[in-house]
Amino acid sequence: MPQRKENSVSFENEQALETDCPFIFALSLMGKRWKPAILWKMTEGIHRFGEMKRAIPPISEKMLTQHLRELETDGLITRTIYPEMPPRVEYALTNLGLSLQPILEQLNTWGEKAKKTKAKK
Amino acid sequence: MPQRKENSVSFENEQALETDCPFIFALSLMGKRWKPAILWKMTEGIHRFGEMKRAIPPISEKMLTQHLRELETDGLITRTIYPEMPPRVEYALTNLGLSLQPILEQLNTWGEKAKKTKAKK
DNA sequence: TATGGTAGTTACTAAACCGTAAGTATATGC
């Protein structure tokens, strides 16, 4: 879904970095654009497309769909369709997604500290 | 240095996200492109421009400079110039930068786990 | 028959990012 040309230098660089550094691989899964916000909201108990759209105001439907799909194929969330009318689709964190939570919290705390440090200057 | 047009929607979205989420703010400081790799190498004792260039092979000089500058203005590293010939410049982690280290390690561990999870499918 | 609600998809365009290659300054060694 990230529409890369497979022979571009950027593509090759990214491959190389992700291959020999699990940390960069981790960031490629959860560190992109709206993904942190989505994961955050999910830990707060938000599970449906429409709810997320309202909870993360400036996100567009396109971006929300795209990121949810990627999180799904990367094994961080699951997607369950309930064949009702109007349709209902629910997203839930997998064990892998859940195991990220404590790290998210720590980075959050670090971010607060960094913000203060920066503000002082 | 991230050359944003201040009236673009992307710019406004990013501002909004960083303002109300310290986590996304944190990612904006250390989660971009080559920054993790740079920070990683610095914790391993690499302090000079040329060393980093060699330690992170596919990085270009332009990107290395750009990221070092951003890390500096964000308070994660310091830059010290020694007026010698040929010139010598040394980079070091600040306390804020150092305090990131345990989190980097955890994300690294998580990345390894995620990689295995993905490989199984 | 028209409206509303869910959960999307698609085409188009604007913005941001990244890599390449060339150039800067200074001094030492050959």
Place this chain on the structure above:
DNA sequence: GCATATACTTACGGTTTAGTAACTACCATA
């Protein structure tokens, strides 16, 4: 006088990402 070394800077153009707006499908209700 030319190459080498360090640590950059700049212009340019291609690549990638993000946002907008319009559109889809299904059924229930008024």
